[in-house]
Amino acid sequence: MSYRAGGHLSVLPRNPHDEIVRLALELGIEEERLHARLEATMVEGEDQYPAELGFKPTTLYDALQWHLNITVRPASLPRILGMVRDAGGMTAEEHQELMQQDSEMVAEQFWWLSSLLRAFPRAKGKITLGALFGALPLQFPRLYSIASSNVVSPSVVELCVGLVCVGSSRGLASGYLHSLQVGSPVWVSALASSFDLPKSLEAPMIMVGAGTGVAPFAGFVRERIHHAQKGAAGQCGKAQLFAGHRCSAETLHASLFKEALEVSALTTYDVSLSREPDVEKRLVTDGLRQSAQEVWELIQRPDCHYYVCGDRRMADDAHQALILAIARGGNMSRARAVAFMDGMRASGRYHLDVWGVMKQGGKRRSLQNWSKPYLSLMQDTIEDDELWTPQLVARA
Numbered sequence: 530m531s532y533r534a535g536g537h538l539s540v541l542p543r544n545p546h547d548e549i550v551r552l553a554l555e556l557g558i559e560e561e562r563l564h565a566r567l568e569a570t571m572v573e574g575e576d577q578y579p580a581e582l583g584f585k586p587t588t589l590y591d592a593l594q595w596h597l598n599i600t601v602r603p604a605s606l607p608r609i610l611g612m613v614r615d616a617g618g619m620t621a622e623e624h625q626e627l628m629q630q631d632s633e634m635v636a637e638q639f640w641w642l643s644s645l646l647r648a649f650p651r652a653k654g655k656i657t658l659g660a661l662f663g664a665l666p667l668q669f670p671r672l673y674s675i676a677s678s679n680v681v682s683p684s685v686v687e688l689c690v691g692l693v694c695v696g697s698s699r700g701l702a703s704g705y706l707h708s709l710q711v712g713s714p715v716w717v718s719a720l721a722s723s724f725d726l727p728k729s730l731e732a733p734m735i736m737v738g739a740g741t742g743v744a745p746f747a748g749f750v751r752e753r754i755h756h757a758q759k760g761a762a763g764q765c766g767k768a769q770l771f772a773g774h775r776c777s778a779e780t781l782h783a784s785l786f787k788e789a790l791e792v793s794a795l796t797t798y799d800v801s802l803s804r805e806p807d808v809e810k811r812l813v814t815d816g817l818r819q820s821a822q823e824v825w826e827l828i829q830r831p832d833c834h835y836y837v838c839g840d841r842r843m844a845d846d847a848h849q850a851l852i853l854a855i856a857r858g859g860n861m862s863r864a865r866a867v868a869f870m871d872g873m874r875a876s877g878r879y880h881l882d883v884w885g886v887m888k889q890g891g892k893r894r895s896l897q898n899w900s901k902p903y904l905s906l907m908q909d910t911i912e913d914d915e916l917w918t919p920q921l922v923a924r925a
Contacts, residue, residue, distance in 0.1 A: 618652025825858020
């Protein structure tokens with residue numbers, strides 16, 4: 530598998546064994562039946578037809594482990610609640626009450642399907658596999674920004690993964706990655722992104738990232754350090770990095786970025802801390818605004834590249850801060866500053882890697898390398914909500 534700095538690593542998460550066993554218990558499925566092979570048929574009167582599961586034939590356990598998302602998410606909540614209601618697990622009034630609540634809050638309350646079924650035990654043993662497979666969404670790979678460089682470590686890929694925690698529950702993908710032991714196999718694939726280093730080492734760069742959003746810049750900086758140590762230090766263009774973290778204890782790759790300053794692979798390393806005790810709150814966008822003149826001096830160059838990596842809100846705030854920096858530094862109106870940025874986009878010098886916006890599951894994409902057998906389930910998206918539900922039969 531090959532990759533490039535700034536690219537994405539696609540990781541297929543695995544549902545934890547304990548949750549699969551708990552779900553089987555709440556469904557009234559014997560544990561030995563989990564390892565029976567699945568066979569799908571569509572029943573129409575007395576006729577039976579082969580049906581597609583949406584993935585290759587496998588055992589029920591493998592389907593629950595790799596192919597289906599057994600968490601409760603806002604998007605799948607209506608189908609899941611409808612499944613439980615139809616099985617007699619809840620009354621119409623209880624169903625309506627849950628449907629009227631904020632879907633994010635309901636999803637966080639239960640998190641796992643097993644927890645929701647435990648709250649409505651009347652459905653135990655009454656939910657068919659066909660109904661279950663019709664309600665649960667297919668599992669899809671998660672994309673993580675690569676924090677290493679293929680030039681420096683072609684056989685090693687590094688990630689920055691923040692562990693998502695809601696109460697005592699962990700996020701599916703982040704919890705899976707944090708539970709891995711050395712030597713554990715992982716289904717992955719390397720994907721290209723819009724984040725590429727400029728073709729010329731001399732081209733200036735402005736990088737803005739918050740939290741794990743500094744990951745691709747760690748890869749960029751590692752590659753620039755490599756070139757600097759090979760005698761190209763004088764050829765490295767100016768590079769500004771504006772990083773935002775909650776507190777100093779959560780600052781990522783600080784030693785790497787400081788090393789980059791020493792060898793001229795970075796010219797600016799501006800760190801903002803939003804929740805550091807006894808320190809005034811400062812956001813990464815504050816650093817961008819306070820360095821408006823320095824930012825303008827670089828960004829006005831026709832070969833300068835601008836990068837933002839983080840969540841959508843931070844990216845929006847950084848966008849506004851950059852407009853302000855351009856307007857102030859270039860002594861121009863806001864409209865002209867926006868037009869300037871539009872010109873950067875048109876020339877391929879404005880790069881975004883924003884969570885919740887780019888490359889979400891379900892989009893058609895060519896997937897390669899080791900993960901192809903499992904990631905192929907991502908190729909076809911079911912868009913019709915009014916689909917027939919096959920009768921699924923598990924046979925040993």
